[in-house]
Amino acid sequence: MKAWFKSVSLNSSNGSTVVNIFLVVLLLCSCEPNVELPPSDPDNGGLFLPGGFEALTVTDSLGKTRHIAVNGNGDIYAQLMFADDGEGTIALRDRDGDGKADSIVRFGDYPDEGKSATGITLHDGYLYVSSRKMVYRNRLNEGELVPSGKTEIVLTDKDPKVDTNWHTTKPLAFDEQGNMYVPFGAASDACQDMEKYGPVGIPGGHGLDPCPELETHAGIWRFPADRLGLTQADGKKYATGIRSIVGMEWNPKDNNLYAVGNGIDNFHTVFPDLFTQWQAAVLPSETLMKVAEGTDYGWPYAYYDQIQGKNVLQPGYGGDGKKVGRASEFDNPVIGFPGHWAPMDVMFYHGDQFPERYNKGAFVALHGSTDRAPYPQAGYIICFVPFDDKGKATGEYEVFADGFARVDTVANTSDAVYRPMGLSTGPDGSLYVSESNHGRIWRIMYKGDRTDFGKDQLVSMEKRKTTQTYIKTPDEKKDILQKGDTYAGRILYDTYCAACHQGDGKGDNNRFPPLYGSEWVAGDENRLIDIVLNGRNGDITVVGKTYNGLMPRNDHLDDHAIASILTYTRKRFGNGASPVSASTVAEIRTKTANKK
Structure with a gap:
């Protein structure tokens, strides 16, 4: 409205100020609903x-x-x-x-x-x-x-x-x-x-x-x-x-x-x-x-x-x-x-x-x-x-x-x-x-x-x-995505893992090995899942150093929880490995259970 007012002169060449004032009023009253809008993007x-x-x-x-x-x-x-x-x-x-x-x-x-x-x-x-x-x-x-x-x-x-x-x-x-x-x-x-x-x-x-x-x-x-x-x-x-x-x-x-x-x-x-x-x-x-x-x-x-x-x-x-x-x-x-x-x-x-x-x-x-x-x-x-x-x-x-x-x-x-x-x-x-x-x-x-x-x-x-999957209510069975979740993985890691492996993933430099830059973490995911599910006892060499601590079983955690913990550790702590899926955890759980 302000721009319209500035564009109209109240002193026309023929001196007809009344007509010009009328035009100003008309423009001021009608411009807002009909503002000229810029062209839209094609898409x-x-x-x-x-x-x-x-x-x-x-x-x-x-x-x-x-x-x-x-x-x-x-x-x-x-x-x-x-x-x-x-x-x-x-x-x-x-x-x-x-x-x-x-x-x-x-x-x-x-x-x-x-x-x-x-x-x-x-x-x-x-x-x-x-x-x-x-x-x-x-x-x-x-x-x-x-x-x-x-x-x-x-x-x-x-x-x-x-x-x-x-x-x-x-x-x-x-x-x-x-x-x-x-x-x-x-x-x-x-x-x-x-x-x-x-x-x-x-x-x-x-x-x-x-x-x-x-x-x-x-x-x-x-x-x-x-x-x-x-x-x-x-x-x-x-x-x-x-x-x-x-x-x-x-x-x-x-x-x-x-x-x-x-x-x-x-x-x-x-x-x-x-x-x-x-x-x-x-x-x-x-x-x-x-x-x-x-x-x-x-x-x-x-x-x-x-x-x-x-x-x-x-x-x-x-x-x-x-x-x-x-x-x-x-x-x-x-x-x-x-x-x-x-x-x-x-x-x-x-x-x-x-x-x-x-x-x-x-x-x-x-x-x-x-x-x-x-x-x-x-x-x-x-x-x-x-x-x-x-x-x-x-x-x-x-x-x-x-x-x-x-x-x-x-x-x-x-x-x-x-x-x-x-x-x-x-x-x-x-x-x-x-x-x-x-x-x-x-x-x-x-x-x-x-x-x-x-x-x-x-x-x-x-x-x-x-x-759209990001709008609709997900189907409880059909819409599950099997990859582990780093958000939940961080919480679960802090609860179940950080006491031994420490919050920074670098271990205690004594009994518990580091996860930071670990070939065990970034390596074979099936082997890693087996360790988390079933535990491990005895010597283990990680990043060139041998450790001898007890890794307890964690088979009380569900498949997605374990996948999330492992996805979190494989994505963090200097590793950058691929995520772990809950379906892979389920497969390893079944295979190792049959061997017991």
Whole structure:
């Protein structure tokens, strides 16, 4: 609208100012719904979208990019996940109107932000940038691409362990009453005793009760938005029982805060007698939450089960997947996504370019799972959560943008080419999406008839729910991928192996041989599986040195657990060997059992 005003003169050559004023008013009133959009990429940037939507690639290969924010003039601000030189923020401008960024500048004197970027937003003329430890801001003057003013420190997290708590991300949200909201995430997976067992715990381990982390973590704090030099003590706990928040937004339509949270992991690894591998793959739910003052979403005592549609007791507190108990006391989410989909951002659409239905609901960026083995990893999409006329979610989600993964089956997280991360609305109503693997940013536009958008335009996207392995619910038997899982392997290694072979895999230089650079680990996998299953006693020469220690039997572990431990050790500790499959472990188990 601003550009249209500048392009029309109020003093015409024939002096007819009245006519010109009328033309200005006409243009100002009609330009927004009919903004001339740039041409889309022929392949829509590789994305699948509902009918009438198109997309273009704004930029590519920025590096590992997290969230983004789009200013009122169309400038984009992106945040790099890591930046050793401290310049972890990127400003992008489209100077020629073709939709592509042709001015890209790195900046930022935010030393800590370069180590662990966790949030970026624009509010009241300021650019806010955050890390796990700090929240900064810079005044953005009109026309500036890069802020010229000094950096101000808004908040400092004084927790001495903040650098090792990678769940305490700090996305920001601002309400319309002068408040700022900041989450402080939990350090542990489910309130285990980290001093003894680390952040994940051990198989069969239970959570601390009451959970001490709830005093200063696993919640959202509210602060005055106009103050600098804040610490957590200057805020008020607004909500609790939320393990890890990566995206938040204040929705002015209903005057409420919304957040997306990541749930706990490792149900089968830690509680193999209670949860099957399939249950651990699809549970617990990752949620979109409506967060009012005093809300309690139940972490660590409960989790939301999207299949049963209710909160149930967490296994670390006596749950078995069915018991409810005190879980009934906690709030239910707006919607529960399948387990481990990793929602990273939430955005309410406020533009007028898209069909009207998208003004009733929320977009959510789903980064994709790491903890679903032996089933395919899942997520890797942008979804839309429809709300009804009363502002309540309908309970369903729609696939809005797909094509980020670029593969049919994501066996390992690294197989996904792109992983959706950040969302933002441009001044013309376009939707911008960032991703974290390479630093690509897309601009999604609607070029169809806004008044003629309905179910027909959504059919193709609805089908993807049942055809794409990273979206559909996996079949418990048919969809098992047999390769071991390094994520579970690390946990199991720490539990069963590290006491002798040490956490670094280098052994004790006495009785227990190293796994680091070991010809036994990187060599014949059948021989290695046999040793883990059935143990070994007597001399063994490893990396030129002879050891004489007892390797106990581990045949109590299931096939996938052993495959995961061995895949982890063969991929780590300087080895770089191929993964081990659960089917191979099963074959060796049968063969060696017949010899006993």
